[in-house]
Amino acid sequence: MAVYKRSYKVYDGPLTPTGSRFLVLSRYSAASLFESRYFTVFTVLCLVPALIGAATIYFVHSATTQLLLGMRLSSTDLINNVWFWGFLQSQVWLAFVMTVWAVPGMMTRDLANHALQLYLSRPLSRPEYLLGKVSAVVLLLSAITWIPGLLLFGLQAQLEGHGWGSEHLWLIGAIFIGCLLWVTVIALMAMALSVWVKWRIAASGLMFAVFFVLPGLGEAANAILHTQWGRLLSVPYVMTLIWTHLFRLPDRFIHGFNYAGVPLWSAWASVLSVCLICIMLLNQRLRAREVERG
Amino acid sequence: MSSVVALENLVVRLGNRTILDSLNGSLTGLCIGLLGPNGSGKSTLLNTLLGFYPPFGGTARIFGNDIRANIGRLRSMIGYMPESDAFIAEMTGIKFVRYMAEVSGLPAREAMERAHEAFFYVGLGEVRYRKVGTYSLGMKQLVKLAQALVHGPRLLLLDEPTNGLDPEARQRMLQLVHEIRDTRKVHIVISTHLLRDIEDCCDQVLILKNGRVAALCDLEEERKANRKFLELEINHGNGFVEAIGRLGCECASFAGGRLKIVLPENIAVRQLYQLAAEHTVQIRRMNYRRDSLEDIFLKAMEDKPEAREIASGSL
Numbered sequence: 001m002a003v004y005k006r007s008y009k010v011y012d013g014p015l016t017p018t019g020s021r022f023l024v025l026s027r028y029s030a031a032s033l034f035e036s037r038y039f040t041v042f043t044v045l046c047l048v049p050a051l052i053g054a055a056t057i058y059f060v061h062s063a064t065t066q067l068l069l070g071m072r073l074s075s076t077d078l079i080n081n082v083w084f085w086g087f088l089q090s091q092v093w094l095a096f097v098m099t100v101w102a103v104p105g106m107m108t109r110d111l112a113n114h115a116l117q118l119y120l121s122r123p124l125s126r127p128e129y130l131l132g133k134v135s136a137v138v139l140l141l142s143a144i145t146w147i148p149g150l151l152l153f154g155l156q157a158q159l160e161g162h163g164w165g166s167e168h169l170w171l172i173g174a175i176f177i178g179c180l181l182w183v184t185v186i187a188l189m190a191m192a193l194s195v196w197v198k199w200r201i202a203a204s205g206l207m208f209a210v211f212f213v214l215p216g217l218g219e220a221a222n223a224i225l226h227t228q229w230g231r232l233l234s235v236p237y238v239m240t241l242i243w244t245h246l247f248r249l250p251d252r253f254i255h256g257f258n259y260a261g262v263p264l265w266s267a268w269a270s271v272l273s274v275c276l277i278c279i280m281l282l283n284q285r286l287r288a289r290e291v292e293r294g
Numbered sequence: 295m296s297s298v299v300a301l302e303n304l305v306v307r308l309g310n311r312t313i314l315d316s317l318n319g320s321l322t323g324l325c326i327g328l329l330g331p332n333g334s335g336k337s338t339l340l341n342t343l344l345g346f347y348p349p350f351g352g353t354a355r356i357f358g359n360d361i362r363a364n365i366g367r368l369r370s371m372i373g374y375m376p377e378s379d380a381f382i383a384e385m386t387g388i389k390f391v392r393y394m395a396e397v398s399g400l401p402a403r404e405a406m407e408r409a410h411e412a413f414f415y416v417g418l419g420e421v422r423y424r425k426v427g428t429y430s431l432g433m434k435q436l437v438k439l440a441q442a443l444v445h446g447p448r449l450l451l452l453d454e455p456t457n458g459l460d461p462e463a464r465q466r467m468l469q470l471v472h473e474i475r476d477t478r479k480v481h482i483v484i485s486t487h488l489l490r491d492i493e494d495c496c497d498q499v500l501i502l503k504n505g506r507v508a509a510l511c512d513l514e515e516e517r518k519a520n521r522k523f524l525e526l527e528i529n530h531g532n533g534f535v536e537a538i539g540r541l542g543c544e545c546a547s548f549a550g551g552r553l554k555i556v557l558p559e560n561i562a563v564r565q566l567y568q569l570a571a572e573h574t575v576q577i578r579r580m581n582y583r584r585d586s587l588e589d590i591f592l593k594a595m596e597d598k599p600e601a602r603e604i605a606s607g608s609l
Contacts, residue, residue: 007473008415009446010447010448010479011408011446013400013401015401016396018366021399024396028393028396032385109383112383113379113380113382114376115381115382121369121374121376122369122370122398122445123370124369288344288346289341289346289347
């Protein structure tokens with residue numbers, strides 16, 4: 001360090017555009033996650049089902065490979081909306097595990113030692129702070145959910161030909177909306193719970209509780225009150241109900257898994273309510289200074 | 295002189311409590327001290343200037359910009375060192391400061407360069423690759439100063455910068471504040487309840503009491519005036535104070551029979567002894583001293599009309 005630089009200087013150099021400054025938070029948040037080699041390995045493992053899916057699509061379209069293995073498969077019977085739904089079921093639960101792993105740590109490290117006030121004393125608003133964090137999570141989860149889903153769709157459409165792609169164009173919307181909805185719900189919920197409890201382990205535990213204990217309470221309410229509305233307390237249930245309609249699954253799926261108990265609109269209303277509650281919680285707790293009311 | 299911070303009937307309410315009550319004043323100094331007992335509203339004022347608390351009434355202006363309207367723009371001109379711990383424990387010092395510089399809008403390359411400069415400037419150059427969580431309390435204070443300086447702000451808000459520091463670290467911190475002030479490129483507002491910190495560094499002081507302005511005093515003017523005071527301790531007043539006033543001296547009385555007298559050039563100390571004898575008053579102690587910040591502070595805390603007079607420099 002040159003001696004002449006060891007004095008205070010006002011900065012008068014170039015500045016980055018204010019609109020894209022939240023991306024600094026996304027970049028640093030994502031980079032901090034990949035400092036853990038376990039997380040990096042887990043992220044790579046999350047892409048394994050996509051590779052298996054790609055191999056399956058290739059296999060059902062390759063007559064040579066099928067001949068070598070002595071099998072005969074029809075691509076149109078095997079690779080359809082049910083297949084894509086099944087593929088995304090594995091991906092969304094991997095995304096859930098990734099969220100529980102990544103988000104509480106990402107949020108609580110800013111809150112544990114009151115670093116939030118340092119962000120907010122700079123030209124960065126609370127929505128921008130939140131946007132920076134959310135975009136890091138959404139990008140990460142997108143990379144293991146709808147992006148590989150759409151790539152597999154593209155591969156299937158390319159190999160199948162004969163207008164399969166245009167016939168199943170609606171499937172693009174189903175993959176994209178279905179995954180993005182899931183990603184948004186779990187990201188917002190993980191962030192809100194992390195900001196609320198400010199403790200990584202507790203936030204992770206609460207995520208599991210909301211997803212696996214709350215449905216139990218809902219079922220108990222159903223049994224006592226002889227109703228079906230208790231199922232709306234189960235985020236996995238309402239999400240699957242939405243997916244079954246988005247992916248136009250046959251009736252045997254809807255009735256087989258008992259997804260006919262509550263109407264579709266109530267599932268959307270339930271998801272929307274969860275998102276709103278999370279946003280309210282974030283708005284209330286994500287402040288540079290907390291005010292004791294009195 | 296144009297004001298750095300102008301307070302215009304500023305009222306801040308948190309919940310049902312009024313924390314800052316109709317603050318008025320123009321802070322123009324290069325280094326401005328915010329003094330007051332615990333709970334007087336010093337930190338709340340800083341937080342309001344940063345836009346953390348919205349004004350309930352009135353407003354404040356920083357370099358002429360209203361905090362209600364231009365807080366985003368203002369924040370890019372401000373460096374803030376909070377009182378409490380504020381860091382990301384898992385990051386190395388240099389990465390943390392660089393990160394803060396980038397959030398302030400510096401491009402990555404410049405942010406890295408400025409982060410190194412800031413670290414050497416505050417004297418933590420050797421430990422910049424250690425995680426912040428492993429730093430000592432003094433180092434954490436310095437790293438907070440480094441992150442406040444890294445983007446080259448025009449106004450530095452320091453909230454209790456010497457809190458919890460040992461004498462050596464405190465001296466180092468005050469020396470840094472001196473150096474930054476002497477560059478004359480940045481204005482500093484220091485909030486503290488330590489009078490000596492303010493007296494060492496500041497040229498203007500705003501004293502708060504119960505959320506109100508108790509005094510606004512230009513220390514630089516006081517120093518320039520270099521007026522000498524006589525501090526007396528007497529057994530009882532007995533008309534002595536009034537007689538001193540008639541003699542042409544400015545006089546202020548305090549509890550315990552303490553008097554402070556400004557002697558004009560043409561009045562000799564012998565005349566005071568004569569007056570005391572005439573009024574059968576015993577002078578038990580007599581000291582020459584300059585008016586210290588402590589005197590100004592104590593007078594402001596007494597909530598007497600004189601406190602207001604101090605603001606206009608009449609005593």
